[in-house]
Amino acid sequence: MGGVTGLQSALRFQNRFMIGFDLALGGGALLAPAATMRVLGHERPSPEAEHLFRRSAPVWLTFAAAHLIAERRGEQRDWWALAWLRGTEIATDAIWARSPAVTRPGAKAGLRLAGVANLAMAAGFGWLSRR
Secondary structure, eight states, X not given: OHHHHHHHHHHHHHXXXXXXXXXXXXXXXXXXXXXXXXXXXXXXXXXXXHHHHHHTHHHHHHHXXXXXXXXXXXXXXXXXXXXXXXXXTTTHHHHHTTOTTBOSTTHHHHHHHHHHHHHHHHHHHHHHHTO
């Protein structure tokens, strides 16, 4: 029984972490897109790339809200929605990693690993929805 409780605790901790992470990412994309892109390993973006990145801010802020709702309310449907949301992100960062403008050492690998993390969260939050 300790294993299940430990897994639930780890998933809930990850959920709380993602509230802050998605708030920071969404806020950074909205208010300081070029600086946020640099932190993620992107070279100085063109104005067009900066605006495309800024366009993603509402998506990440919506993710933060979904994580917050699951944290506060914790209903089956909340965890199921998070599983689906995270599932939509499995390949997005790996696709971005193909950009020639992602040049910081380790950034491409980090973006690819983000897909693995999203897959794990999708599976984990889906599992929580059935508890």
